[in-house]
Amino acid sequence: MTEIKNEQTKDLTPSRGLIGRAKAVDRIWTVVFYLVALFFLLLLFAFAGYVIIKGFAGATPEMFRFDRNGIGNYFFNTIYLVFLSLLISVPIGVMGGIYMAEYAKDNAFTKFLRIAIETLSSLPSIVVGLFGYLIFLVATHSQPSLLAGSICVAILSLPLMTTTTEDALRSLPPSYKLGSLGMGATLRQTIQSVLIPACVPRIITGVILAAGRGFGEAAALLYTSGSDTNIKWNPHAWINPSLNPFNPLRRGGTLSLKTWSSFTASVGAEDVANLSAAILMILVLSFSLLAHYLEGRIRKKMGDTK
Amino acid sequence: MYSRGKEKTWKFFVMFCGLLMIALPIAIGVFLAIKGNALFYHYHHTLWEFLFTTTWKLKDDLTGGGQGGAAVFIVGSLIVCGLALLIAVPFSLAAAIFMTEIAPKTGNRILRPAVEIFVGIPSVVYGWIGMTVLVPALQSLFHLKTGRSVLAGGIVLAIMIFPSITTVAADAIRAVPVSARMAAYGLGATRWQVIHQIVMPAAKTSVLTGVILGLARAFGEALAVAMVIGKTPAFPKGIFGQTATMTTVIASRMAELMEGSEAKAGLWTIAFVLYLISLLFIFLIHLIAAKGAKKES
Numbered sequence: 001m002t003e004i005k006n007e008q009t010k011d012l013t014p015s016r017g018l019i020g021r022a023k024a025v026d027r028i029w030t031v032v033f034y035l036v037a038l039f040f041l042l043l044l045f046a047f048a049g050y051v052i053i054k055g056f057a058g059a060t061p062e063m064f065r066f067d068r069n070g071i072g073n074y075f076f077n078t079i080y081l082v083f084l085s086l087l088i089s090v091p092i093g094v095m096g097g098i099y100m101a102e103y104a105k106d107n108a109f110t111k112f113l114r115i116a117i118e119t120l121s122s123l124p125s126i127v128v129g130l131f132g133y134l135i136f137l138v139a140t141h142s143q144p145s146l147l148a149g150s151i152c153v154a155i156l157s158l159p160l161m162t163t164t165t166e167d168a169l170r171s172l173p174p175s176y177k178l179g180s181l182g183m184g185a186t187l188r189q190t191i192q193s194v195l196i197p198a199c200v201p202r203i204i205t206g207v208i209l210a211a212g213r214g215f216g217e218a219a220a221l222l223y224t225s226g227s228d229t230n231i232k233w234n235p236h237a238w239i240n241p242s243l244n245p246f247n248p249l250r251r252g253g254t255l256s257l258k259t260w261s262s263f264t265a266s267v268g269a270e271d272v273a274n275l276s277a278a279i280l281m282i283l284v285l286s287f288s289l290l291a292h293y294l295e296g297r298i299r300k301k302m303g304d305t306k
Numbered sequence: 307m308y309s310r311g312k313e314k315t316w317k318f319f320v321m322f323c324g325l326l327m328i329a330l331p332i333a334i335g336v337f338l339a340i341k342g343n344a345l346f347y348h349y350h351h352t353l354w355e356f357l358f359t360t361t362w363k364l365k366d367d368l369t370g371g372g373q374g375g376a377a378v379f380i381v382g383s384l385i386v387c388g389l390a391l392l393i394a395v396p397f398s399l400a401a402a403i404f405m406t407e408i409a410p411k412t413g414n415r416i417l418r419p420a421v422e423i424f425v426g427i428p429s430v431v432y433g434w435i436g437m438t439v440l441v442p443a444l445q446s447l448f449h450l451k452t453g454r455s456v457l458a459g460g461i462v463l464a465i466m467i468f469p470s471i472t473t474v475a476a477d478a479i480r481a482v483p484v485s486a487r488m489a490a491y492g493l494g495a496t497r498w499q500v501i502h503q504i505v506m507p508a509a510k511t512s513v514l515t516g517v518i519l520g521l522a523r524a525f526g527e528a529l530a531v532a533m534v535i536g537k538t539p540a541f542p543k544g545i546f547g548q549t550a551t552m553t554t555v556i557a558s559r560m561a562e563l564m565e566g567s568e569a570k571a572g573l574w575t576i577a578f579v580l581y582l583i584s585l586l587f588i589f590l591i592h593l594i595a596a597k598g599a600k601k602e603s
Contacts, residue, residue, distance in 0.1 A: 022496050022498075022499060023496055025496070025498055026496035026497050026498040026499070029497075029498040029501075030408060030497065030498070032400065033400055033403055033404040033408045034404070034408070034409075036397055036400035036401055036404060037400075037401055037404040037405075037408075037409075037412075037413070037417055039397075040397070040401055040417070040420065040421070040424075040468075041416065041417065041420055043465075044420050044423065044424060047427075047435065048423075048427075050435070050439070051431060051435060091323075092323050092326060093323075095319055095320050095322075095323035095324075096323040096324050096326065096327050098320050098323075099320045099321060099323060099324030100324065102320075103317070103320055103321070103324070104324065112328065113324065113327060113328055115588060115592070116327050116328040116330075116331050116332070117327050118588055118591075119331045119584065119585060119588050120327065120330055120331045122519070122522050122523075122526075122584050122587060122588060123331065123334065123526070123581070123584050124525065124526020124527070124528065124553065124580055124584060125526065125528075126526065126528040126529075126553055126556060126557060126577075126580075127334065127338070127526065127577055127580050127581050127584070128334065130338070130556070130560070130574075130577050131333075131334045131337060131338065133560075134337050134338075134341065135337070138565060155330060158327065158330070159327075162327060186313060188312065188313050188316040188317070192316075209426075212426050213426060215428065216426070216427070216428020216429065216430065216431065217428070218428065218429065218430045218529050219429070219527075219528045219529050219553075219557065222529075222557060222560075222561075223560060223561060256428055256430045257430075259430045259431065259433075259434050260430045260433070260529055260533075262434075263433070263434070263437060263532075263533050270438070273434060274434075274438075277430070277431045277434050277435075280428055280430075280431055281427070281428075281431055284426045284427060284428060285423060285426075287426070288422060288423050288426040289419075289423070292419050292422065
């Protein structure tokens with residue numbers, strides 16, 4: 001077979017050199033593309049591996065403690081701040097998504113709204129942080145607090161929550177909505193008890209993605225949440241509310257701010273910063289892998305039902 | 307249970323959350339504009355001085371009278387982001403092509419998740435590794451006094467924006483109709499010829515959108531750049547020189563300045579410029595999309 005094919009090529013194409021060159025060029029570029037892909041995979045593994053290994057290699061047991069010298073409290077602040085921000089951004093974002101998918105009419109105003117969401121999602125986080133600083137600290141003459149920081153992080157994750165919810169609602173089969181409306185349910189009842197429950201897996205994926213991004217946020221917190229922390233776990237100390245870990249109005253530095261402040265701090269903070277970066281990396285990696293896994297499962301499920 | 311009150315409150319809340327999305331970006335812009343305006347109205351600097359002169363010596367008190375030339379920061383941002391684009395775009399396009407045209411299976415199963423993980427890595431981690439690994443490496447490699455340089459900033463930013471550009475570019479390439487590829491292959495084109503002459507030209511406008519998104523991310527990145535670029539507020543002397551950008555000056559100076567002072571007003575003005583630039587990027591993306599749609603129809 002191949003011989004005949006070659007014969008034909010010979011007969012039909014007078015310029016064999018041209019084809020040979022085209023094939024050679026094609027092969028060279030294929031190699032280049034493979035190299036670039038390989039380079040990035042290696043870079044990612046090297047990067048993640050280096051950060052994690054270096055962080056734990058230089059760590060001492062004291063660093064893990066939940067006290068003044070350890071980073072345990074910063075770890076707690078990171079989780080708590082993201083939790084608070086999700087408490088704000090998830091309800092608002094989901095409602096916003098419902099508005100976009102079910103209520104917004106196809107007109108100029110909705111177009112404008114879409115551009116506004118896009119703008120919000122592309123605003124530099126330091127600009128959002130400055131806005132928070134202005135509103136929650138300068139205008140109200142108050143101190144940096146976890147709450148101010150978490151509102152800034154919430155603003156940053158609002159567009160993600162909105163678009164995730166909207167996409168989830170739009171990707172549902174129309175029969176869900178029509179069936180429910182046909183049974184005499186109102187649009188609100190349909191959304192609340194049929195559409196949103198069906199969207200929950202996708203919304204959770206969005207929440208996990210938002211949380212993963214929130215953990216690493218630093219620029220928005222720089223002037224809003226305070227970069228240090230002095231909480232105490234002994235309930236007797238909570239007479240002073242600024243020491244109570246669960247008080248959202250206290251100052252609270254996060255792991256990302258700890259990493260950042262080692263940049264300006266004196267020598268010796270390096271090991272702590274390495275460990276903070278390593279823990280951040282693990283948090284972010286596990287959350288994005290989880291989100292990816294969930295997304296794959298949702299896709300598989302959708303494929304099965306179709 | 308049906309009740310009219312419930313329906314009304316529900317609709318009110320949904321509308322309210324939708325409107326909040328409009329209110330937030332506008333509020334952010336208005337507040338920054340009001341604060342930033344103080345530099346011009348209260349301290350009587352001119353827009354010309356702010357944009358085109360290079361001495362940034364504003365006074366940290368309420369009397370004013372300093373010099374407020376932000377050209378260094380604006381040019382610094384442009385240079386560092388331009389350099390980042392130069393490094394990132396070729397790699398991003400190659401990775402996107404690999405994911406879609408060369409090895410879609412491995413691409414989708416391994417490279418795509420890897421790229422998505424890259425997006426999520428916090429900027430301070432990039433900055434920290436840039437500062438502890440890249441900066442010393444550049445220093446010994448090129449025998450510099452310090453590795454903190456425009457080049458270091460460009461490399462760190464390039465790694466940060468590479469995933470954003472790759473994802474958008476890959477989607478754009480995937481959207482090119484299969485029939486276009488098949489027609490070219492049917493005429494006897496090699497894979498590279500199809501990529502080079504059919505797929506990439508067809509995906510051009512959407513790829514450009516991805517590049518602009520990456521540029522927007524680079525412009526707004528503050529901490530990672532601040533950690534590797536040094537603090538010299540002057541034009542960089544080559545790519546090994548140091549400079550400051552709009553974001554780094556805000557990140558490093560904002561906290562130490564007095565509220566209401568001339569110097570702080572200057573920083574608010576820079577923040578407002580950052581806001582305007584991200585609006586400009588959104589505008590550009592829509593302009594390109596509109597042009598692309600026009601061409602198609």
